[in-house]
Amino acid sequence: MQAKRNLEAPVGTTSRAGSLTSTAIERLKQSTALYTFQGVIIAAIILLPFLTDSNYLITMATFMGMYAMLAIGLNLVLGNAGQISLGQGAFFGIGAYTYAILTKDHFPFWFAYLASPILAAIAGFVVGYIALRLRGHYFAMATLAFALIMHRLFHVLPITGASLGLYDIPLPAFLATTKGTMADPLRFYYFVWLIAALVAVFTANVVRHRVGRALSALREDEVAAAMLGINVAKYKIEVFVISAIYSSIAGSLFAGYSGLISSSAFHLDRSMDILLMVVIGGLGSVFGSILGAILWTILPEIFRMFESLQGLEPYRLVTFGIMIILIVILWPGGAAGALRGLAEKWDRSRSGANASGVKGSNDTA
Amino acid sequence: MLRSIKSRSSAILGIVVIVALLAGCAQAVTSTPTAAPKTAATAPAGPAPTKAGEATKPAAASPTPAPAAAKPAAPTGTPYKIGGNLMLSVTGGTAIGQDYKAGMDSATEMINAAGGINGRPIQVVYYDNENSQDKALQLAKKMIQEDKILGMVTDRTAQALALGPLVEESGVVLINATGGYDATKGKKWVFQNVPREEIESDVLSEHLKNNLKVKSFALIHDENQYGTTGAKIHEEVAAKKGLKVTANIAYNNNSPDLSTEVTRAKASGAEALVIWGIPPGPANIAKAARNMGWNVPLVGSVATANPVLIDLAGKAVDGMTFTAWFDTQNPDKNDKPFVDAYKKKFNKTPGIFAALGWDSVLLLAEGIKKGGDDRAKVRDALENLKGFVGVVGEYNMSPTEHNGLTAESILLTQIKDGKWTVFKQTR
């Protein structure tokens, strides 16, 4: 229960609200409906395999879990440190290729699962150390350059299998089918979401208790934060490294699950997609990142899931683009912000007029 | 004022989204769990009755005879389904996935017009995998489980390699209708209908040596997987034949000017230039070579020989020779049904990707004819297929050979005065 509560950590509330007590009261007031929403999503994730036997949906939901990790990572950088990173796809790739290269070379699986995040952390530290000296757009551009270079290297280096990529990537026995050549759908599904949940809980706690406040302060006013003795650069790098680690974990899962990786999976599109997930989900909220990953995966698939919409298949991607624009404009707080707004409205109507003055930080829906 | 307009228009947009989503949700409640026909390639009980008479000819000419060849009845009953796991929304200058679909559509139509298979129609379920392996994997599962397909066709080797373990474990035939890499190796359920690169390289090397009388050549290839693997194999094969490969250079199909790559090839002192790629790149390469006054013979791999090449490069490709599987201008009796059906349906000359789509459907239809609704029997039938002639060539499969195409299937063609002609039959 503690974990679930932490998932919804509206970052910035503490620094904005006048006093801690009023914030606590506010949160208690708005909690019921919001927790119901979150509970429904969490229950849906846990119960999905019992609700459907569609391998298609389970597979989609498995990738969703990996995307959720990517989104949570980027959300730390974007929502908390206020930096646009276009390099997440590259860290995703570093994780995937490290895992694939090591396991294909018969290194033990635990070693591959450990080496991926370590290597990504080193890369993240180097890129972060250099690029975080730059502000605003120049940081975005530096990460863009990094992503482009990494994609080219994945595409041409012999060790990454060049343009063919790497295939027949092994899996640990407990995640594979009895034949051992592919991932067991259910076990992998729960494994991915277990890791995603750990990532989410860890993030919520890190955000709440450690770098969270410092970072929110620095997002509000970097100079003031620096004057308060907060080591801005150190926190920013820390957050960037954490995001690289999350991305690489998702990458190592991705490599094992798909069995083949090639450079096209780690192109600029991937980084752009992760950015979209974070924004449509909701900045600064872990729960929002999960929602974002879910929405991003489901929206373009709607046309395939329901027969009546199949005639619109050719317009699928155009419609998806329009939906993105609409969501960005209409839900500036993302899906999480919209839900929070809905929840508040619902709570307010139940508790009468005494909550009239209270408004959430991202309420716009 | 402005603000009120803004908020009103946002409200309208919001309503549109909500309605769209609600429509989706409402549908979720009503849709039945059983898989119903998806994007139907052809209406199952379509226009067959009226065209039944005319349809005899292609049926007889094609290796898929209708049950009663004289008077094919309209196919009835549940269609046999096969899946097209294609990159329909991705383009790289040549709309590869769409070409496959066009070829598959033509084949399906022809088979159904000729009475279907065992009296039942055949239907292709297409999904757009956006050239992403995550989508390809999840859509393959959808086809296998929900659409209950009897076989699947994919248009990219990377996808075939990613789907290999899945089809092996689920027991569904996968036809990798692309070249660049042998995806059938060690696989029980994977077939491929592109002659191996070694075979094509062999023919090309002989052509360079005996017909063009050159001792060395430079190789320019698309940096994608098709070009890279093909060029690597070609370099090895040619070296064994005593030809000197003076340069092996990658190009990017999306670069505007490719004169840098051509200059490097020219500077290597080659006597010929071999291009391994898919238009539009080869067109720019040919033009750049001619503009810098480099007039060595140009030779293209099979994917280079796309009809659009002449439109793109004009005079620069005149005299260029290619490996090919069929002659678009004067198809022989095996290829004619395909070329005619495609021309009639789409009003343009078919390229090799359409041919691969066509052959994939014919192969699966052949398997289904013997195996019916049993996936394992379809596989067995395919594996024992002998002497089956498609557009690409004659397939002779066996348990150890899931490709079955030989050098016999490869022609040499040439562009002469802006038209495709047969250069010379090899061997």
Added chain:
Amino acid sequence: MSGLTIGPAEVIQFTIGGLTNGAIYALVALGLHIIFKATRVLNFVQGEQVVIGGLLALTVSTTLHAPIFLAFVAAMIIGGAIGYAFERIAIRPAYRLGELATIMVTIGGFVVFKNGHQLIWGKESIPFPDFAFDFPFSLATPAFQGFAEAFLKATGAGFNPFAIWVILLSILGVVAVHLFFQKTLFGKAMRAVADNTKASELMGIDSTQVTAVAFAMSAALAAAAGILGGPLLNAGGSYGIEIAVKGFSGAIVGGFGSSLGSVAGGFIVGIIEALSGGLISSSYKDAISFGIMLLVLLVRPSGIFGEKEVRRS
């Protein structure tokens, strides 16, 4: 590969190729610069607007049988109008939500435009006429033929006649844009808005109009790039994002904040690419040119020619 002899002729040839590509990148970079200057936004739609420009010109010239130069102008106008409309409909509501939201809208726009032009014009590249020999671009004159031959003889390097137009017209476009900013009232207003939006609004400049015009101008330049690149890239297809990325690196190398800088950057990227592809390896040429872009960002974030405006934390 042994036996590769790279001499002055080859280097000249590489440079010509680099300048041709660079001219196209420069136009894209200039468009990105204009939008960045006016709105501080990275515009991801730019590449697709290049593709759409080429398609529009082709459609105008084939359906209306219009001469190519008319199609050229028409495509720039229609392309500009699309850019203007995109700003009004989609970008404007996002401004108040901040830069991130605006960038997200351009990413959404990228998805819409990319798939939209494929829906309208199909997914196949359409051959684009090589208009180097059409009025008024005709180079089929004895003087030019003589020049081309003499050039080939003297340097050992040949060139696509068309490349001359690509380079000349893009330089012309750049000069025109530069003069617009320096000499016209509206151009000055745009610069004022870019430097200080609030102050310029106080002085009575309509900043919303300025940003919309910036998008229109940038889209028109993108259309020009699509037409000039047409004979090389053909019309339609999926090259948009690749061209946009090259434009980005050009603008970064030269200086996102400076119009002449971003243009010079486009040419520099083109030449670096050609030289590294020619002298080192074409597989690594992109990695090298992106590496140089990263290096420039680290050493001089405002670009080689940009004024220093980046505050470091």
